[in-house]
Amino acid sequence: QVQLQESGPGLVKPSQTLSLTCTVSGGSSSSGSYSWSWVRQPAGKGLEWIGRIYTSGSTSYNPSLKSRVTMSVDTSKNQFSLNLTSVTAADTAVYYCARGGYWGQGTLVTVSS
Amino acid sequence: QTVVTQEPSLTVSPGGTVTLTCASSTGAVTSGYYPNWFQQKPGQAPRALIYSTNNKHSWTPARFSGSLLGGKAALTLSGVQPEDEAEYYCLLYYGGGQGVFGGGTKLTVL
Numbered sequence: 001q002v003q004l005q006e007s008g009p010g011l012v013k014p015s016q017t018l019s020l021t022c023t024v025s026g027g028s029s030s031s032g033s034y035s036w037s038w039v040r041q042p043a044g045k046g047l048e049w050i051g052r053i054y055t056s057g058s059t060s061y062n063p064s065l066k067s068r069v070t071m072s073v074d075t076s077k078n079q080f081s082l083n084l085t086s087v088t089a090a091d092t093a094v095y096y097c098a099r100g101g102y103w104g105q106g107t108l109v110t111v112s113s
Numbered sequence: 114q115t116v117v118t119q120e121p122s123l124t125v126s127p128g129g130t131v132t133l134t135c136a137s138s139t140g141a142v143t144s145g146y147y148p149n150w151f152q153q154k155p156g157q158a159p160r161a162l163i164y165s166t167n168n169k170h171s172w173t174p175a176r177f178s179g180s181l182l183g184g185k186a187a188l189t190l191s192g193v194q195p196e197d198e199a200e201y202y203c204l205l206y207y208g209g210g211q212g213v214f215g216g217g218t219k220l221t222v223l
Binding site: 060101 | 114153159160210211212214215216
């Protein structure tokens with residue numbers, strides 16, 4: 001059974017960089033041709049697609065976030081990561097990672113000084 | 114900016130059938146948009162139900178089905194159960210592999 005777990009700081013200061021890691025267990029980050037996605041959800045609002053990265057390393061990002069987003073994958077550690085720069089309060093949300101239909105439980109990131 | 118539109122809310126009786134739809138501001142939705150459907154209950158992470166229009170995950174109940182209907186992606190629930198009450202989101206993929214979620218449909222089973 002594949003499980004995903006997000007990890008990273010729950011509090012980030014404005015203008016700083018939000019960094020999250022998603023660790024996969026019960027499967028391999030390199031097995032098959034998967035894309036790894038990040039999705040976020042502000043409190044009481046809908047889902048927002050942030051972007052995805054393939055095992056090949058190619059990426060696709062939400063145009064509204066593209067200038068601030070970087071994703072990477074480390075197949076040796078079964079992990080993939082999200083960096084979001086220059087954060088503001090509008091980036092406060094629950095962040096989810098997903099792969100092949102499997103989702104992490106989500107992690108709340110608050111942007112505040 | 115691309116907008117994906119879903120019904121804000123729908124109500125269905127237990128045992129009934131309901132169809133949720135997902136429209137694109139760019140025009141008719143086709144299989145090339147690889148429609149995905151997700152279910153989310155309060156306080157929980159989303160759960161994937163359907164991918165690539167009509168493919169079910171191993172955990173998707175048989176009463177859920179995906180299709181294309183009148184230029185939209187559609188999710189049909191047949192024989193609705195009380196536990197199906199949830200928010201449902203569709204996700205479409207556009208050029209460059211960029212995804213856009215719909216605003217969600219709140220399904221009430223009453």
